[in-house]
Amino acid sequence: MIKITNLHKQYGELEVLKGIDLDVPKGEVLSVIGSSGSGKSTLLYCINGLEPIQKGQIIVDDIDVHASDTNLNSVRQNMGMVFQQWNSFPHLTVLENVALAPKIVSKLSKKEALEVAEKQLLHVGLGDKLTQYPSALSGGQQQRLAIARALAMEPKCMLFDEATSALDPELVGEVLDTIRLLADEGMTMICVTHEMGFAREVSDRVAFFHEGKIEEINQPEELFGSAKSKYLQKFLSKVKT
Amino acid sequence: MIKITNLHKQYGELEVLKGIDLDVPKGEVLSVIGSSGSGKSTLLYCINGLEPIQKGQIIVDDIDVHASDTNLNSVRQNMGMVFQQWNSFPHLTVLENVALAPKIVSKLSKKEALEVAEKQLLHVGLGDKLTQYPSALSGGQQQRLAIARALAMEPKCMLFDEATSALDPELVGEVLDTIRLLADEGMTMICVTHEMGFAREVSDRVAFFHEGKIEEINQPEELFGSAKSKYLQKFLSKVKT
Amino acid sequence: DKLDDVIDAGVLRCGVVLDFPPIGYRDANNEPAGFDVEYCKDLAAALEVDYEIIAVTWAERLPLIVTNRGDVVFGGTSDTLSRAKTVGFTIPYAIYYAQAVVGADSGIVTVEDMYDKKVAAAVGTVPEQEWLKIAEELGIEGNYQGYQSENEVFLAVAQGKAHAGITTNTTVLPITQQFDTVIAGPRMPWGTDYTSVVGPRMDVTWLNYLNLFVTQQVRSGRYQELWGKFVGGEAPELRIPGVYY
Amino acid sequence: MDYNFHWRPVFKSLPDLLESALLTLEVAILSMILGILFGLALSLIRIKMTGPLKWFAVSWIELARNTPALLQLFFFGFGLGAFGIHFSPFLIVLLGLTFNNSGYLAENFRGGFNSIPETQIRASLSLGMNSFQTYTRIIIPQVLRVVYHPMTNQMVWAVLMSSLGMLVGFRELSGETQFFASKTYRIFEYFAATAIIYYVIVKIILGLSRLMASRLFKY
Amino acid sequence: MESASTYFSGFNINDLLYLGEAALRTLWISFWAISIGSFIGIFLGLALSISRVIAYTLGAVLDVFRSVPLIIQLVLFFNFAPIIGLRLNPFEAGLIVLIVYTSAYVANVARGGIEAVGDPMRRAARSLGMTYWQDLRYVVWPIGLRAVFPAWVGVALGVLKDSALVSILGYIELLKASQILMTRTQEAILILSIAGAFYFALSYPISYYATRLEQRWSE
Numbered sequence A, B: 001m002i003k004i005t006n007l008h009k010q011y012g013e014l015e016v017l018k019g020i021d022l023d024v025p026k027g028e029v030l031s032v033i034g035s036s037g038s039g040k041s042t043l044l045y046c047i048n049g050l051e052p053i054q055k056g057q058i059i060v061d062d063i064d065v066h067a068s069d070t071n072l073n074s075v076r077q078n079m080g081m082v083f084q085q086w087n088s089f090p091h092l093t094v095l096e097n098v099a100l101a102p103k104i105v106s107k108l109s110k111k112e113a114l115e116v117a118e119k120q121l122l123h124v125g126l127g128d129k130l131t132q133y134p135s136a137l138s139g140g141q142q143q144r145l146a147i148a149r150a151l152a153m154e155p156k157c158m159l160f161d162e163a164t165s166a167l168d169p170e171l172v173g174e175v176l177d178t179i180r181l182l183a184d185e186g187m188t189m190i191c192v193t194h195e196m197g198f199a200r201e202v203s204d205r206v207a208f209f210h211e212g213k214i215e216e217i218n219q220p221e222e223l224f225g226s227a228k229s230k231y232l233q234k235f236l237s238k239v240k241t
Numbered sequence C: 001d002k003l004d005d006v007i008d009a010g011v012l013r014c015g016v017v018l019d020f021p022p023i024g025y026r027d028a029n030n031e032p033a034g035f036d037v038e039y040c041k042d043l044a045a046a047l048e049v050d051y052e053i054i055a056v057t058w059a060e061r062l063p064l065i066v067t068n069r070g071d072v073v074f075g076g077t078s079d080t081l082s083r084a085k086t087v088g089f090t091i092p093y094a095i096y097y098a099q100a101v102v103g104a105d106s107g108i109v110t111v112e113d114m115y116d117k118k119v120a121a122a123v124g125t126v127p128e129q130e131w132l133k134i135a136e137e138l139g140i141e142g143n144y145q146g147y148q149s150e151n152e153v154f155l156a157v158a159q160g161k162a163h164a165g166i167t168t169n170t171t172v173l174p175i176t177q178q179f180d181t182v183i184a185g186p187r188m189p190w191g192t193d194y195t196s197v198v199g200p201r202m203d204v205t206w207l208n209y210l211n212l213f214v215t216q217q218v219r220s221g222r223y224q225e226l227w228g229k230f231v232g233g234e235a236p237e238l239r240i241p242g243v244y245y
Numbered sequence D: 001m002d003y004n005f006h007w008r009p010v011f012k013s014l015p016d017l018l019e020s021a022l023l024t025l026e027v028a029i030l031s032m033i034l035g036i037l038f039g040l041a042l043s044l045i046r047i048k049m050t051g052p053l054k055w056f057a058v059s060w061i062e063l064a065r066n067t068p069a070l071l072q073l074f075f076f077g078f079g080l081g082a083f084g085i086h087f088s089p090f091l092i093v094l095l096g097l098t099f100n101n102s103g104y105l106a107e108n109f110r111g112g113f114n115s116i117p118e119t120q121i122r123a124s125l126s127l128g129m130n131s132f133q134t135y136t137r138i139i140i141p142q143v144l145r146v147v148y149h150p151m152t153n154q155m156v157w158a159v160l161m162s163s164l165g166m167l168v169g170f171r172e173l174s175g176e177t178q179f180f181a182s183k184t185y186r187i188f189e190y191f192a193a194t195a196i197i198y199y200v201i202v203k204i205i206l207g208l209s210r211l212m213a214s215r216l217f218k219y
Numbered sequence E: 001m002e003s004a005s006t007y008f009s010g011f012n013i014n015d016l017l018y019l020g021e022a023a024l025r026t027l028w029i030s031f032w033a034i035s036i037g038s039f040i041g042i043f044l045g046l047a048l049s050i051s052r053v054i055a056y057t058l059g060a061v062l063d064v065f066r067s068v069p070l071i072i073q074l075v076l077f078f079n080f081a082p083i084i085g086l087r088l089n090p091f092e093a094g095l096i097v098l099i100v101y102t103s104a105y106v107a108n109v110a111r112g113g114i115e116a117v118g119d120p121m122r123r124a125a126r127s128l129g130m131t132y133w134q135d136l137r138y139v140v141w142p143i144g145l146r147a148v149f150p151a152w153v154g155v156a157l158g159v160l161k162d163s164a165l166v167s168i169l170g171y172i173e174l175l176k177a178s179q180i181l182m183t184r185t186q187e188a189i190l191i192l193s194i195a196g197a198f199y200f201a202l203s204y205p206i207s208y209y210a211t212r213l214e215q216r217w218s219e
């Protein structure tokens, strides 16, 4: 589904990704953990084609994301992405937020787009907020709105970038529940997260990032239970698992 | 030390304090609790002469605060006040923040003022921040700065208005410790607080405010242990004690 | 050349100074009027083209030609040799002399009376430059104030901001009639102002045509007629004594 | 194109132009100083007071902000002349710019005062400072920081607006330029040189302002 | 010989109409300057936000128009256009300068709006598969507009008032008309007051409305 080989990425002089190899088969839930600045977000941006890469290859669903003849917009339609900050569009109602991309990108009719949007909003439990503006939602609800918005494009995989870290502790749960739901439904997902409990419980595999490389990758029990890398051991000792 | 008789205070039409009688002897630590809008802050403002009153009397150290011939500025010099928001002056360094009032109000020489300021800052544990600007301090440190600033006027009593409620939970402790220190040193204090644990532990007496009146006032064990007023019972059941 | 250009364009673009009553001003309907405006119309008629009046300030008269925003300027322009380095002049088409208007209570009678008084004139005019020359010789420059338009000069005199304003003899009468506080002052101690029509310096054919136009206006009696209408009395003799043409 | 550029006269009168640029700066700086004083007063009156004085302040502010600066200059020039009040061209420009600056700065100050939390006033009163000390020691220093950037912009504006002086007979940079241009008829050349001088002045002001800000506002 | 009263005549009701007509002309030239200038300015703002190189180079060019007095720009362009063979009447020349002037200011405002939307928000839009232009049209425009609308109104009102300077080219807008009437009637204070009232009536309602809108939005 997602196949990354020898990925290198620099911001100017700064080398942020130093040769990543990663293979995420269809239906897998991969969690990515690692300390701040290790390049986790950057990886997701590269997969989504939001940042150019310097070396290597990213193949998503048989399409080379960074080939020059690739239509990035159609690649992105197959990949939903949810960011740390709830980026709901403040000028649109909840329903319009979700219906916009299906309408203008997938070119659905207005009616179809609204139907799709409503379905996804029900899915994430926002069925009663359709006509509200995002400003009237709590952070957790806004984040679920962002998930619904990504799902409305009916993507084949989802990328989550610390989708809960900007939330108050009591709101984290509702978003994690929604992601869990998707995992159960068999969605292919890469989740950058700092919720170790969540990573342990939901993921098929967990990748630990350290200074632009995948230092260790394994099933959660192995990785959390018997970490090999000393960096990982140090990292785990600092966060509450 | 502080003697309040039949205090009435209105904001326009709204009667906020409806006859308060209160006597705080020298050296007592009185905590004031009560739900939002019950008039706790207003009481402190009136004691400090920051708000005019409509009826009644407030005598602090034999001076009628609201008598027309009272020099409010000298009354205030004897009363330190610390607010919910850290009100450090952002344009002055930590040391200048504390030294300003001694210099221009108490008319100390610059050198004396700086000495007093340094002493108080050491007292609250900010000895290593003297030349910093408040923006470089954490919320808890800023709040301790505010306390030092009030103490530098060598007041006979201190008024605290929810001095910790704007702080992140991990910073609350350090400010409470500082207040505790003052209590141990025998400072007369009125503390509006929503930290029931603190109120119970530090206070000599606790006053429960309800709709502009003192509904119940007693030693902490009595008040928290066997509340008489049903409003107080309801209030206590809502907050974690 | 310019002559062809104008005929080609079908419009004659005339620069006229409109705060110079009665030579150029705006009538009660705020339309351009006056001696110079009539001359412009006559020239357009002779060329069989339309005319367009471009209102210019004193300072803008010559740049209008230099930058080719206008074809010709009727604007009481004195034919100094220094200006002739920049633009082309015809033979004189009107003659003025500089005269002051003074505040009724300023006590100014002679030019000498003006030396220690506040004097105003419009920026970029001959009176300004001549007066500044005199002032410089006498070391009294500080008393001079330039204004954008003659109108502002008159206003300044009327309001008492300046004691004297230097203008042209033809303007003195209307101004003194307008303002109770302003009276006619002394004639200024520099030569008669022979004013010419202005055109581009290099366009000799055009200047020739304009020269002929000026003489035709005199021969046909139109000069006398317009002068009589706007200024009153006998039109001054355009020939310069001692000079032959 | 049959226009020949003549730059020689411009170079010859460059010293005079630069000297008149000093006049431009002088009137701009003076109008800023006065504008800050009046602007402070106006904004305080607008915030604190009611009654005729407030209406006076509001009218001043709104008139200054909603009519062209040139019209304001004309008013001080020819308008007041009708009442027999005469100002020199320098004063006309100074008063006009001061009137304008005060209006704009007053609104900036109002925004500045509103941005200082009420609790700062309370805190300083509770330390025993009187209102005067509170304003001069606590409030105004903080307001100055908030309005510093708008104030710099206003200073640039004052310099740019002072060019209107040439229309009321003031021989600042633009007036001087016009004077020379009308003597030599080299309008384009002269005004091009002047444009460069203005540009340099503005850049210097902005640079100085940045430098000052870094020294003034360490917090 | 006619009496002198032909040359100077009192203020009459026709003149009020004349001023009204001139006010319409002020509105007319401002309207075009603001609409075309804003349109161009928005694209310049976009260009500024695309890359740092463009921001520096184009930014420096636009900076010139904000650092040189408008009156100088007008004189320069009016005298320069014929040199390169452009036959422009005062309206056209004034309009062109005002358009450039407006777009220089709007470019800055627009850049502010784009920055206000922020990269995270734009990334989110792109990650949904929207194209660059769809992102601009459906996300950046509506969100950014709201953020900078008050600033834009400020620019627009500035242009409305600054259009008074086009009078020096001889375009008979409100201020030029008042000058003409002042010359003819010599009633400076009356005419300046009327002109001021016209400007105020054009500007104040818009500025008042914009402030209210800003307050409502900031809640």
Ligand SMILES: Nc1ncnc2c1ncn2[C@@H]1O[C@H](COP(=O)(O)OP(=O)(O)OP(=O)(O)O)[C@@H](O)[C@H]1O
Binding pocket: A011, A012, A014, A016, A034, A035, A036, A037, A038, A039, A040, A041, A042, A043
């Ligand atoms: N646009 C950018 N330009 C330059 N450097 C950048 C840019 N974005 C990120 N970086 C740098 O790249 C490195 C990796 O950043 P990245 O955001 O991928 O880290 P991360 O692992 O997601 O960290 P966090 O947990 O804090 O989100 C950091 O050192 C960061 O400073």
Ligand SMILES: Nc1ncnc2c1ncn2[C@@H]1O[C@H](COP(=O)(O)OP(=O)(O)OP(=O)(O)O)[C@@H](O)[C@H]1O
Binding pocket: B011, B014, B016, B034, B035, B036, B037, B038, B039, B040, B041, B042, B043
């Ligand atoms: N300046 C004011 N003008 C008008 N009403 C006011 C003002 N300040 C406070 N009030 C009102 O007076 C009442 C009491 O306010 P006060 O701040 O004393 O309550 P409190 O007990 O301190 O509440 P909290 O726990 O929320 O701080 C409230 O209803 C409040 O709305």
Ligand SMILES: [Mg+2]
Binding pocket: A040, A041, A042, A161, A162
């Ligand atoms: Mg990240």
Ligand SMILES: [Mg+2]
Binding pocket: B040, B041, B042, B161, B162
């Ligand atoms: Mg309170």
